[in-house]
Amino acid sequence: xxxxCIIEVLEGKIMKIAIYPGSxxxxxxxxxxxxxxxxxxxxxxxxxxxxxxxxxxxxxxDERVSLIREACAHLSNVEVDAFEGLTINYAxxxxxxxxxxxxxxxxxxxYEMQLSQNNSALNNNIKTIFLIxxxxxxxxxxxxxxxxxxxxxxxxxxxPENVKKYLEQKFTN
Ligand code: ADP
Numbered sequence: 624x625x626x627x628c629i630i631e632v633l634e635g636k637i638m639k640i641a642i643y644p645g646s647x648x649x650x651x652x653x654x655x656x657x658x659x660x661x662x663x664x665x666x667x668x669x670x671x672x673x674x675x676x677x678x679x680x681x682x683x684x685d686e687r688v689s690l691i692r693e694a695c696a697h698l699s700n701v702e703v704d705a706f707e708g709l710t711i712n713y714a715x716x717x718x719x720x721x722x723x724x725x726x727x728x729x730x731x732x733x734y735e736m737q738l739s740q741n742n743s744a745l746n747n748n749i750k751t752i753f754l755i756x757x758x759x760x761x762x763x764x765x766x767x768x769x770x771x772x773x774x775x776x777x778x779x780x781x782x783p784e785n786v787k788k789y790l791e792q793k794f795t796n
Pocket of ligand 1: 644645651652654723724725726727731754755756761762763764765
């Protein structure tokens with residue numbers, strides 16, 4: 624009887640869905656750490672690659688999506704997607720109430736604050752939540768990974784294993 628009651632309560636509960644948007648060009652261990660913490664907090668996290676027409680990407684959107692999919696295969700409540708247009712509209716379409724972003728240093732703060740205030744001006748029902756990575760991942764950025772890779776450095780400590788393999792195969796021949 625008690626068991627049935629618990630299931631009813633769980634089924635009656637509205638799922639807390641968070642969107643984790645970004646370029647992920649490529650996904651790094653810092654991104655993955657934010658995603659893993661998000662997956663512990665929320666019922667579902669959708670990690671969504673933004674298609675930005677103004678930015679010419681290093682990897683294609685399909686490559687980024689499939690690398691993310693492999694890297695987070697161990698997270699059962701994470702979905703991987705790509706989207707175009709305003710993040711806030713995409714979040715509403717997906718029934719999300721939270722936008723998840725990562726914060727590294729003070730240098731991220733100003734940009735992230737502006738972004739989150741723009742988003743809440745557009746739709747105040749969707750809140751931005753910031754997570755901070757483990758100190759060892761704090762300095763990692765996709766742009767430094769690209770720079771190190773293209774100059775023959777070892778990217779093993781910055782990106783998940785599958786990403787390292789793929790990038791090295793593609794760019795270091
Ligand atoms: P964008 O192009 O939108 O900044 P990114 O792919 O660079 O997308 O980053 C997505 C999110 O992850 C941003 O909120 C960014 O601050 C955060 N992020 C990136 N690298 C790290 C890291 N090493 N630790 C914590 N958060 C990070």
